Amino acid sequence: MTRRILMLKKLKWLLHPISVLILAQICWGLLMFVWIRWYILRSQEINNLIEKLPVGATSSGQWVILAQGCILMGFILIALYVIFVSQRRLSRITKMQDTILSSVTHELKTPLASIRLYAETILLRNVAEEERKKFLNRTLKETERLQKLVDTVLISARLESDKSSLAHIRVNLSELLNNSFNQFKDRFGEIRTFDFHQLPTNEKQAYFVIGNPYHLSMLFDNLLDNAVKYTERGGLIQGGVIVKNEFIQVHIKDNGVGIEKKNLKKIFKKFYRIERNSKTRVQGSGLGLSVCHSIVKEHHGKLFAFSEGLNKGTSFYVELHRFSSHC
Structure with a gap:
C-alpha cells in the first residue's frame, strides 16, 4: 500500500498542466509522423486508387479529408488553449495565496x-x-x-465565495456612519480632525436601507481606516449622508495624499497597492478596499472614488438603495 502511494506521488507530475501540454505536443508530433510515414509507404497504392475514381469523387474526397484534418487541428488547439488558461489561473491563485499569507502574517x-x-x-x-x-x-x-x-x-x-448568510434587515445608515465616526474620533481625535454632518429631515426613515448592519459597519470602518492611513497628522476627515431620489449617498473625504486618476479604478482590487515615494510605509493587509467593494456589491449598490491628483485628498462615495415602506 505504501509503495503504491509513493508511486502515485512520483507520477503526480504527469497530471500537471504543463506536463499535459508537453505530452499533447509529443502525441501530436507522433501522430503527424505516423500519418506522413503511412502516406509515403502507401503513396503508390493511393495514386493507383485515385486514378480509378471519377474526377468529382476524387475532389470531394480530398475536401472531406481536409475538413477532417482542420476539425482535428481545431480541437487540439482548443484543448491546448484551455490547458494554458487553466495553468495561468492556477499560477495567479497560487501567487494570491502567497500574498494573503505574507500580508496577513505580517x-x-x-x-x-x-x-x-x-x-x-x-x-x-x-x-x-x-x-x-x-x-x-x-x-x-x-x-x-x-x-x-x-x-x-x-x-x-x-x-x-458568495456564501454570506447573515440576514439583511432595516438599517439606519446615518446612525451607523455616525457611530463609526465617533469610534475613530475617540481613537485618532488627537492627531486627526473628524467632521460628520447630514442634512436635517422630517422623514423618520429618510436614511434607512435594507442591509447587513455588521457588513455595512465594516464598510465604513474600512473607508475611515483608509482615510486615516493616508492623511497626515492634523489632517481633516469628513463624512456625510444625503438622499438622492431612491438612493442614499454616503461620502467620506480626506485632505491626504490623494490618488492619481489612472489608479482610481485599480484600488478596489485585492492586495493592490499604489507605489509612493514617501518614506513612511503604510501598514495594511491589502484587503480593506476590496472588502468594501464586495460589501457594496452584496447590497447591489455603487462604490467609487474621486481625487484630483496627488496631495489633493481623496473622496469615496457609496450609493445604496433607499428603504421604502411602500415596497
Missing part, C-alpha cells in the same frame, strides 16, 4: 507583539495602577485591531 505579528509586550511589562515589573490601566487599554485596542483583521479576512473569503 499584520498579525504587529498587534501580537504589542499585546505580549504589554502583558510581560505588567507581569514582570512593578507598574503603578495608572500605568497598568494604560497598558491594559492599549492591549484592548491591539486585541480589537487583531479581531478586525481576522474578521476582514473571513468576510473577504465569505463574500468572494
Whole structure:
C-alpha cells in the first residue's frame, strides 16, 4: 500500500498542466509522423486508387479529408488553449495565496507583539495602577485591531465565495456612519480632525436601507481606516449622508495624499497597492478596499472614488438603495 502511494506521488507530475501540454505536443508530433510515414509507404497504392475514381469523387474526397484534418487541428488547439488558461489561473491563485499569507502574517505579528509586550511589562515589573490601566487599554485596542483583521479576512473569503448568510434587515445608515465616526474620533481625535454632518429631515426613515448592519459597519470602518492611513497628522476627515431620489449617498473625504486618476479604478482590487515615494510605509493587509467593494456589491449598490491628483485628498462615495415602506 505504501509503495503504491509513493508511486502515485512520483507520477503526480504527469497530471500537471504543463506536463499535459508537453505530452499533447509529443502525441501530436507522433501522430503527424505516423500519418506522413503511412502516406509515403502507401503513396503508390493511393495514386493507383485515385486514378480509378471519377474526377468529382476524387475532389470531394480530398475536401472531406481536409475538413477532417482542420476539425482535428481545431480541437487540439482548443484543448491546448484551455490547458494554458487553466495553468495561468492556477499560477495567479497560487501567487494570491502567497500574498494573503505574507500580508496577513505580517499584520498579525504587529498587534501580537504589542499585546505580549504589554502583558510581560505588567507581569514582570512593578507598574503603578495608572500605568497598568494604560497598558491594559492599549492591549484592548491591539486585541480589537487583531479581531478586525481576522474578521476582514473571513468576510473577504465569505463574500468572494458568495456564501454570506447573515440576514439583511432595516438599517439606519446615518446612525451607523455616525457611530463609526465617533469610534475613530475617540481613537485618532488627537492627531486627526473628524467632521460628520447630514442634512436635517422630517422623514423618520429618510436614511434607512435594507442591509447587513455588521457588513455595512465594516464598510465604513474600512473607508475611515483608509482615510486615516493616508492623511497626515492634523489632517481633516469628513463624512456625510444625503438622499438622492431612491438612493442614499454616503461620502467620506480626506485632505491626504490623494490618488492619481489612472489608479482610481485599480484600488478596489485585492492586495493592490499604489507605489509612493514617501518614506513612511503604510501598514495594511491589502484587503480593506476590496472588502468594501464586495460589501457594496452584496447590497447591489455603487462604490467609487474621486481625487484630483496627488496631495489633493481623496473622496469615496457609496450609493445604496433607499428603504421604502411602500415596497
